[in-house]
Amino acid sequence: MELRIFTEPQQGASYDDLLAVARTAEAAGYDAFFRSDHYLKMGDGDGLPGPTDAWITLAGLARDTSSIRLGTLMTAATFRHPGPLAISVAQVDRMSGGRVEFGLGAGWYEEEHTAYGLPFPSTGERFDRYAEQLEVITGLWRTPVGETYSFQGEHYRLTDSPALPKPAGRIPVLIGGTGPKRTPALAAKYADEFNLPFVDADKAVEQFGRVEAACAAIGRDPAEITRSAALVVCVGRDDAEVARRAAAIGREVDELRENGLAGTPAEVVDRLGTWRERTGITRAYLQVLDLADLDHVEFIAAEVAPALRG
Template sequence: MDLRIFTEPQQGASYDDLLAVARATEDLGFDAFFRSDHYLVMGDGDGLPGPTDAWTTLAGLARDTSRIRLGTLVSSATFRHPGVLAIQVAQVDQMSGGRVELGLGAGWFAQEHAAYGIPFPAKRFGLLTEQLEIVTGLWGTPVGERFDHAGEHYTLTDSPALPKPVQTSPLDASRAGVPVIVGGNGPTRTPRLAARFGAEYNQSFPELADVPGRIARVREACVEVGRDPGTLLQSVALVLCVGRDDAELARRAAAIGREVPELREHGIAGTVDEAAARLRELEAQGVQRVYLQVLDLHDLEHLQLVAEQVGTQLR
């Protein structure tokens, strides 16, 4: 099972804070460093020093790390024109030597759009669908050919479809393309998008009892479009809070403003053995990758504990 570190910088983090976590992620043997793509603090807190742009951050980390994979969970389709997004992600993929992945979703946080003057249409699923068509279409267009798209939301005419990512598409090795992560809780439309475009289907903070059913639905969607369900990687994102004992666990829970019983019920939380048992349970249900949501970015000892005492139990 892959274990990835997933951060929420909108709650308050500088680039240097994120770099420290990314370097710890790399040094401790985790598979990847991911970040959310948000522009406004959620809940209590002032969010200082203020938001950092996800793809600007990942461009910096592409040069400041050497092994770990990098990506968003997830970028909002409302934030960037798909043509611009395709250029940004392809460039960061080049800068990293082919270590980037794109998580893309419809967007949901209306307040951040209002705060920064970003349009927030009521109906966004069609927007997301076209963005996936355009981004993957631009990357997959052979060099020297042109890409056109005429849709409800976007029109691209005679595009040279450059630059290309370093990586080839997981769905078609003859074409360029960064792995795309599609996630969401919708029972029908999201699985269909994952089956069409995704290298990975992600469930973000699901009720644990719902995980097997959602995996089954997205596998059915793959069959419907003629895709081998085994080619779509299954992942979940869950909050992380682990302690060597109950006292350390309680201290870490208090630091992120959460209650221990709630964390144990909904996350990768508890003692070292409890966290390992939860991960093995998810693996038995068909989950192949877990994004560990780290909310206290200054507690690097937390990452070390998980790497050395939880991760080792899964190998």
């Protein structure tokens, strides 16, 4: 099983904070560094120094790291128009030497839209726009050099776009979420990976089953889609260290054991093994909430990751 680091910078992180985590993760051998795409903190805390833009951050990391893969869980379709977003992501991919992965979601956090003057349509319209964005962005990327791309949708219209720049290579597309109908259908059509964030294994089994059914409906092999999950992580050498790390992120150990990955390395390896057996995931995004605790990142790489390889 691959382990990836997943951060939530809107809770309070500078670019330098994120760079330190990304470089630590790279040196420790993690497969990828991902971040959320939010403009407003959630819950307690002041969120200082304030939000950092996901793709500006990843552009910096593209130059300040050398091997770790980079991506978003998930870029919000409500934040950007698809044409400029396709340009930004392709440029960051080239800046990184082809290390970008592109997670796109419909957007859900209404308060951040209100706070920064962004329209927040109904759920139905957000998914309509999301579907069109997936078609436009992937269409722009796959248009051969020298040809043009046009699209006439309800929300977006492109005419004779040169469809440039091109990514360094084919950018994997990540789709995720628990929507019962449209989400699995979009995953079957566009996704290289389907991610389930912060759900239990029972719900994951149900949703992966829906994605399989959606693939069957269009004649796609569901094995082409990587299965992954995002889970908050809190690992320690002993119960005292687990408790200290849980307190640092304002969580209870028992709650983290039930809803995330908490405990000693052996406990976390066992829980991830159960996830793999029950759901078929081959990739886990470890949500690291205390970005100053770089020892945590290194400790998991040294004590958890080796038991999950092979």
